[in-house]
Amino acid sequence: MVSKIFFWGGFGIAVRLWQLGIEMRPILAKQGLWAYPVFAGVGGSFGYWLQGVEGRQLKILAQRREAILDKRRRRDDREGLSNIEKEGTVAATP
Numbered sequence: 001m002v003s004k005i006f007f008w009g010g011f012g013i014a015v016r017l018w019q020l021g022i023e024m025r026p027i028l029a030k031q032g033l034w035a036y037p038v039f040a041g042v043g044g045s046f047g048y049w050l051q052g053v054e055g056r057q058l059k060i061l062a063q064r065r066e067a068i069l070d071k072r073r074r075r076d077d078r079e080g081l082s083n084i085e086k087e088g089t090v091a092a093t094p
Contacts, residue, residue, distance in 0.1 A: 005047040012043025 016039040020027050 001048075001051050004051045005044045008047030008050070009040040009044035012039035012041070012046075015039055015043070 013036055016035055017027060020032070025032070
């Protein structure tokens with residue numbers, strides 16, 4: 001989790017450097033140093049938010065995977081097939 005926050009914080013600083021490069025302004029001017037923590041903070045907060053999104057998506061995917069596997073188990077039980085019978089049938093068909 002910390003790696004994503006650090007990455008996006010660094011990306012925010014890189015955006016600030018790029019912005020100053022486009023404007024052809026000095027990178028370490030004393031009156032503009034306050035902006036670096038702001039850009040890093042915005043980038044880091046985006047990384048924190050993105051980590052939460054990823055966690056929620058992984059949880060939803062795990063739930064859906066379990067539901068699909070449960071549905072397949074119920075279907076196999078209803079049809080009376082076991083894994084061994086299915087593999088043998090598939091292997092025996094030309």
